[in-house]
Amino acid sequence: LLEMDYGRTESYRVATQVILPVAQQDVNVGKEPNLVNLDRMAKDGDAKPVEAVNAHQSSAQQQPKMEKSRGRGRKPHTLENLKKEVEMDEHHIPLSELYRRLGTDPELGLTDEQAREILIRDGPNALTPPKKVPEWVKFARNLFGGFAMLLWIGAILCFIAYGVELATSDAVITDNVYLGTVLAVVVIVTGCFQYYQEAKSSKIMESFKDMVPHYALVVRGGQKKNVRTEELVIGDIVEMRGGDRVPADIRIIAAQSFKVDNSSLTGESEPQSRSAECTNVENPLETKNLAFFSTNAVEGTARGIVVNIGDHTLMGRIAHLASGLETGQTPIAQEITRFIHLITGVAVFLGVTFFIIAFILGYQWLDAVIFLIGIIVANVPEGLLATVTVCLTLTAKRMASKNCLVKNLEAVETLGSTSTICSDKTGTLTQNRMTVAHMWYDDNIVEADTSEHQSNKATFASSSTFDALTHIAALCNKAEFKPGQEDVPIVKRECTGDASESALLKCMEITVGDVAGWRKRFKKVCEIPFNSTNKYQVSIHEYSGDPEHAYLLVMKGAPERIFERCSTIACHGQDYEIDAEWTNKFQQSYLQLGGLGERVLGFCDMLLPVSKFPHGFEFSGDDQNFPLDGLRFVGLISMIDPPRAAVPDAVSKCRSAGIKVIMVTGDHPITAQAIARSVGIISEGSETVEDIALRLGIAKKDVDPSQARAIVVHGSDLKDMNSDQLDIILANHPEIVFARTSPQQKLIIVEGCQRQGAIVAVTGDGVNDSPALKKADIGVAMGISGSDVSKQAADMILLDDNFASIVTGVEEGRLIFDNLKKSIAYTLTSNIPEISPFLLFILADIPLPLGTVTILCIDLGTDLWPAISLAYEEAESDIMKRKPRDPKRDKLVNERLISLAYGMIGMIQAAAGFFAYFVIMGENGFLPNRLLGLREQWDSKAVNDLEDSYGQQWTHANRKVLEYTCHTAFFVSIVIVQWADLIISKTRRNSLVQQGMSNWTLNAGLIFETALAAFLCYCPGLDKGLRMYGLRFAWWFPALPFSILIFVYDEARKAIIRRNPDGWVSKETYY
Known part of the structure; x- marks a missing residue:
């Protein structure tokens, strides 16, 4: 159980993740700025890039030929094909094989001639717009559809009758002309109004185009050059840095502190680290060595090889899936x-x-x-x-006055007919901000105030251990408040830094106050940033608390990594040697907090003696000329994106109204289940198959699934299900959570609910949600956190991102x-x-x-x-x-x-x-x-x-x-x-x-x-x-x-x- 690393600050994935030997790499900083040289271990037939470069230099200008087996005729995807999970091997095959397959070189890239040939073969790196119905056809449909044809017939007959009367009679009555004119005007005005309403509907592809970067830095023939993104081809070597938008689907060759914001694709708000290491063979979406088209690089630098472009990128598949779906009336x-x-x-x-x-x-x-x-x-x-x-x-x-903005008028009634709501978790059911939920110190777990206003300041009992814990959380933290927010409540202030550090900063500011003052008093002199290998962050600060110590070392990170570096533990003002009893207490507390679906971090410190580290000592983060073992463990702090206050009542109202609420999230199953229970999607007393197995002391496979009222379905299990198996789950379990789902799976879940005869409403905020939003009977996007694509695909937008507003809409x-x-x-x-x-x-x-x-x-x-x-x-x-x-x-x-x-x-x-x-x-x-x-x-x-x-x-x-x-x-x-x-x-x-x-x-x-x-x-x-x-x-x-x-x-x-x-x-x- 301790291998389940809830403490990782960039994601929850490690709870189910196995680090594979395939494509393991050691990353070293190169001599040139912002570049990384890769020294790969020769495992499982992997060749070292250094050897590839030497081979290239010895063969002068000779470029390897591209394999034909790839079969890249680039046929357009069918809709059924797009609904399937992404299948690719570019992320886990040895790099040498990938270079050979794509006919490229890791240092010199493609030649200009090669790039031209591939561009002619594959086409530009752009999203192909779907075929559109001509505007005049849309207008004609509105002008001659429904009642309009009857009224046109009436108007024409009026004019015919008037014409005949005019030709055969001297005293002509103009009644028929009046009537024919009125009927024609009624039809034309009504038709124009309906056409106007239709013209305001979704223009999904336009919003996808806004996400595409314009230029990319590419290596061709050994020369770096900026090219238009449309001219990027498969096999190109691309360099990226923080602030760039990823120009294609790219396998990372080398990286230095490189992080990407995948929130538009996965819904996870925290930046994800990227490296040359393949961490998931089965699911390309989960591996660390792929960066996806149109996601944002947040920090660091990386070098990679283009493996997919345009419509064949993950974003391209989602775009065509969303725009190609038939939604019906x-x-x-x-x-x-x-x-x-x-x-x-x-x-x-x-x-x-x-x-x-x-x-x-x-x-x-x-x-x-x-x-x-x-x-x-x-x-x-x-x-x-x-x-x-x-x-x-x-x-x-x-509804707009109640924070529900309706784009499609017919959606007003559709929401009232809804029998199933498939809701995203982050930002819809939750507050979309990490918040400190619990602390473990002095051998006691203390609950924090996670309400949306956090008015309760007297939550934590003050002690020397608590003081030490707050010192570490405030100092070993790069998050800062953006300037000019003095009048804004602390909870609502914007921060620079990731979600976990921002949560710690706000908590420290609320509980002990003036974090900025502390940092000025304890000036930082050295730092080791967090990375996915070490899983800890260290900073050293000037210390003036006593004359025997000149500096204070503070560390935070994954709890088990922090705990193993400690020899003592602080409790009620004393330091105790860590023994089996303390280890057991630590493990129990860690597992208890992790079991709540919370992200847990460990904290420790050490006062550095002035005899070894005098004033003015030059610390080096690279050489690590200071101790990183024998530290004092101080405590744990757990964080969670807490549920919104109004959500439990809203879910209860849905249940009373006969509406089934299903959680569909990309987050970890444990976190998803914890939030589902706290908001009432899984009601009190409801058991999953795992709960029944634990209660009866039997294996999970021996439990009859029909006995479980609730079920948590992992995306990897859903991937192996056929439609009949999914239908059984949807029909037999009133309380359902789908976790770790992909965009295609969200769509499949919606279609499954519709097969049951349900009128389905779907909430979502990311690009990954757009196919499901489009397919649903009513798509509901988030107004604050939602991407432009999700808003275009949706029929309704929640201006306050609050699930409770949906219930108002249903009413x-x-x-x-x-x-x-x-x-x-x-x-x-x-x-x-x-x-x-x-x-x-x-x-x-x-x-x-x-x-x-x-x-x-x-x-x-x-x-x-x-x-x-x-x-x-x-x-x-x-x-x-x-x-x-x-x-x-x-x-x-x-x-x-x-x-x-x-x-x-x-x-x-x-x-x-x-x-x-x-x-x-x-x-x-x-x-x-x-x-x-x-x-x-x-x-x-x-x-x-x-x-x-x-x-x-x-x-x-x-x-x-x-x-x-x-x-x-x-x-x-x-x-x-x-x-x-x-x-x-x-x-x-x-x-x-x-x-x-x-x-x-x-x-x-x-x-x-x-x-x-x-x-x-x-x-x-x-x-x-x-x-x-x-x-x-x-x-x-x-x-x-x-x-x-x-x-x-x-x-x-x-x-x-x-x-x-x-x-x-x-x-x-x-x-």
């Missing part, structure tokens, strides 16, 4: 598409059926065409798509789905009173009760604000206590909603409209029995003496004024019954008394639609374009009893549903 888009198909089918069926009936009944074809237009316009809810878009936009704005998404249902129910109800006048116009041969332009006044005028106002309605119950909706059963528009809107409420509304129509006609002399069969005479311009029921004669012009007045009255009646429809749409189950009328946007909508209806009735001039005529005040009231009936009927229906939730009424009418 969002759940809300599928629902709307289904709804469009349904309405289109109904419109076409009714239109064609009654068009044929009209012909059979002897109507002129022009009259039948006008009737067909009316059926189409009445069936299509022209304002519905605009209503849905505005409702989603309003919700997106509300908003569920609410908007409920409210969209209500909005659609409200909008669809008026379709029946809009369609029925045209049906009676044909079947009963009566004068037309409602005009097509008037229908547009309802759909695009009076109904819009009220429909949108339902987006502001509060939830009827705790929507986070119910299971996620099943997309296959719980549809946005289901048969129950249709039957309620069309078959019940819609019929009452139609009755209200016809009642007002017959009242006005009757008051003007045309009783209902007189109207039947009157249409042909009514519409004939030649008939100017048509008698009513009382014998009065009506001219054609007078009849049309009366008809248009009836249109207006029918329109007003629909508005009045829509009052009740809007109020009942506030709830699907609750009574209005329970819900209340606190939605002031809706209340204003009631006033708005009434005011607009009055304006359209009485505004001078609208009788010309819209055919709206002023009504007597009394004619506003015939529809009022029907409005009251709708309200009473629906309240009774909901009361029955509440009393008998499983009854017939609920099953048939609860939508």
